[in-house]
């Protein structure tokens with residue numbers, strides 16, 4: 001697995017605040033990688049370091065195999081950090097033309113292609129001043145991608161977007177990874193969205209890595225056997241503290257291999273099992289478990 005990002009003991013302090021606290025992270029090339037964490041976990045600080053905007057207090061960081069801040073590396077990266085701000089008096093097309101000229105690249109046709117890809121063709125000649133947050137985000141993504149980077153960092157790419165906009169952004173991000181081979185790293189608090197679009201995630205907590213892995217592996221590890229059965233008292237008697245209620249069903253926290261034995265035990269106890277199926281944990285419950293030590297809200 002080739003890594004596009006490699007951090008070792010990465011630390012950033014702001015006075016008494018440890019925004020990053022010895023972070024060890026390896027992000028593989030290709031696919032969509034989510035960086036998650038509660039407010040103040042250190043996601044934006046990490047992104048700023050990766051983009052060479054701020055310097056770490058301690059530790060090592062390599063981006064595309066090179067130290068950060070190397071212009072040759074920066075040229076291979078695109079980014080959108082927070083809602084992008086563009087000159088309000090320019091149209092969407094003028095904005096991309098201006099950015100393309102600044103990078104010494106991209107023919108007119110290329111700009112139209114990017115406007116189309118982010119769904120701004122109809123708004124191409126409208127001034128950015130009148131853009132909604134979602135439109136500005138989409139223009140920001142076009143600006144980040146127009147230079148054909150190998151690696152793109154997107155901080156909350158769907159914040160402020162309506163559901164159709166979020167769906168379009170998801171499709172765009174997936175197609176950039178799958179069809180164009182761009183590695184996408186994104187931070188988001190929208191965990192359902194992350195579960196849908198990301199291949200792997202890192203869950204950060206207090207400047208450290210709390211969990212990392214394929215989304216499918218992380219959610220499978222929280223798998224439960226969901227039982228629709230009666231009477232509940234008998235089921236709970238068999239399961240003890242491995243049972244919890246989920247609506248009018250029971251979730252059994254047992255390994256898959258113990259499923260058949262549990263069903264036999266329940267039937268022997270006179271339980272009527274109407275339905276039994278394995279359900280994966282969603283990313284939200286994995287997130288809540290992994291970050292349980294942190295209070296919600298920003299840290300002091």
Ligand SMILES: Nc1ncnc2c1ncn2[C@@H]1O[C@H](COP(=O)(O)OP(=O)(O)OP(=O)(O)O)[C@@H](O)[C@H]1O
Nearest residue numbers: 014017019037038039040041042043044045046299
């Ligand atoms: N320039 C700064 N000066 C002082 N403290 C800072 C600065 N930037 C970040 N911090 C602090 O560092 C910690 C990590 O902040 P960071 O913005 O990286 O978190 P985050 O995970 O991106 O949070 P959010 O989800 O709210 O965007 C927080 O406690 C924050 O208040």
